[in-house]
Amino acid sequence: MKYRVVEIGQSIMRKNDALAASLRARFETSGTLVVNLLSSPGSGKTTLLEETLVRLAPRLRVGALVGDQATDNDARRLARSGAPVRQITTAAECRLDAGMIASALESWQPGALDVLFIENVGNLICPAEYDLGEDLRAVLFSVTEGEDKPLKYPLAFNTAQVALVTKVDIAQAVGFDRAAAHRSMHDVHPDIEVLELSARTGERMERWIDLIEERLAAKRKQPAMSPSR
Amino acid sequence: MHELSVALSLIEGVQEAAAREGIERVTAVHVRVGALSGVARDALEFSWELATAGTLAADSALRIEDVPLVVFCERCEAERSPRPANGLLCPACGNACAKVVRGRELQLVAMEVPQ
Numbered sequence: 001m002k003y004r005v006v007e008i009g010q011s012i013m014r015k016n017d018a019l020a021a022s023l024r025a026r027f028e029t030s031g032t033l034v035v036n037l038l039s040s041p042g043s044g045k046t047t048l049l050e051e052t053l054v055r056l057a058p059r060l061r062v063g064a065l066v067g068d069q070a071t072d073n074d075a076r077r078l079a080r081s082g083a084p085v086r087q088i089t090t091a092a093e094c095r096l097d098a099g100m101i102a103s104a105l106e107s108w109q110p111g112a113l114d115v116l117f118i119e120n121v122g123n124l125i126c127p128a129e130y131d132l133g134e135d136l137r138a139v140l141f142s143v144t145e146g147e148d149k150p151l152k153y154p155l156a157f158n159t160a161q162v163a164l165v166t167k168v169d170i171a172q173a174v175g176f177d178r179a180a181a182h183r184s185m186h187d188v189h190p191d192i193e194v195l196e197l198s199a200r201t202g203e204r205m206e207r208w209i210d211l212i213e214e215r216l217a218a219k220r221k222q223p224a225m226s227p228s229r
Numbered sequence: 230m231h232e233l234s235v236a237l238s239l240i241e242g243v244q245e246a247a248a249r250e251g252i253e254r255v256t257a258v259h260v261r262v263g264a265l266s267g268v269a270r271d272a273l274e275f276s277w278e279l280a281t282a283g284t285l286a287a288d289s290a291l292r293i294e295d296v297p298l299v300v301f302c303e304r305c306e307a308e309r310s311p312r313p314a315n316g317l318l319c320p321a322c323g324n325a326c327a328k329v330v331r332g333r334e335l336q337l338v339a340m341e342v343p344q
Contacts, residue, residue, distance in 0.1 A: 001256070003342055012238040129267060187325045191327055
């Protein structure tokens with residue numbers, strides 16, 4: 001059969017990226033710092049977020065959007081902090097995209113926010129592709145996971161500005177090889193800022209809280225940069 | 230999971246381009262998939278039939294061009310291809326490279342249309 005070739009030449013992320021850019025402009029106007037949390041299932045995103053909201057809520061207006069394929073358990077757990085929390089149930093989708101954030105914001109009225117946290121679906125592959133208009137992408141990596149995880153999921157670690165090594169309170173018990181973990185994170189992102197903490201014991205949570213406050217202050221003094229792509 | 234939504238986004242792009250050009254049937258779609266994109270070739274091929282069913286690209290072939298990972302090594306001042314599962318390490322000098330030159334692509338390149 002004879003055929004002709006019609007050139008198209010576009011990224012399939014084009015729509016998401018355009019929506020993310022409009023979200024970024026909107027958060028720029030409102031002066032809201034947006035933090036996108038990425039990790040495998042079970043790395044401790046919800047525990048970290050719960051503790052983060054509790055610590056920030058007395059000083060800042062904080063809220064969270066929480067993505068899961070099913071159930072609103074996480075949102076109910078987080079709502080105990082008193083901060084406004086909204087669940088996004090993604091059903092078949094394994095990640096959040098900018099369109100889901102935009103539509104959640106349409107029907108959710110959290111009031112003016114200083115910091116909006118987005119807890120992505122537990123998965124290190126798909127969420128890494130999708131810009132959500134965030135200022136800060138933080139990837140969590142617990143001490144119970146393999147130290148070479150960053151090498152297996154390079155994009156997530158390459159596109160995050162901060163890596164949070166979680167559950168450090170049990171690091172010794174599980175034989176966590178700190179040097180190997182740091183090496184593999186730096187192998188995929190030489191400039192990544194690494195914080196080690198435990199949300200459960202509160203150990204070294206202050207540095208994370210300080211970092212958010214620093215980023216918020218920086219954003220309000222100067223236009224935010226989009227995450228590197 | 231990811232691949233089905235990638236396939237659906239590709240089809241959406243094909244439908245838009247076809248509407249612009251007044252095309253009614255598409256027999257093949259060319260895409261470029263980067264090594265770092267997290268898209269598995271087999272899963273994308275598997276999703277293709279499902280995603281195209283009932284569309285103008287039903288029964289079309291999916292032609293995937295794999296794009297290998299290429300980083301820029303600042304120490305070598307050159308583009309390098311890291312070895313698989315070796316992060317973004319320069320294969321020549323071992324330097325960890327932050328800058329991805331190629332390998333993140335998820336592109337709809339072209340479509341074949343019967344004449």
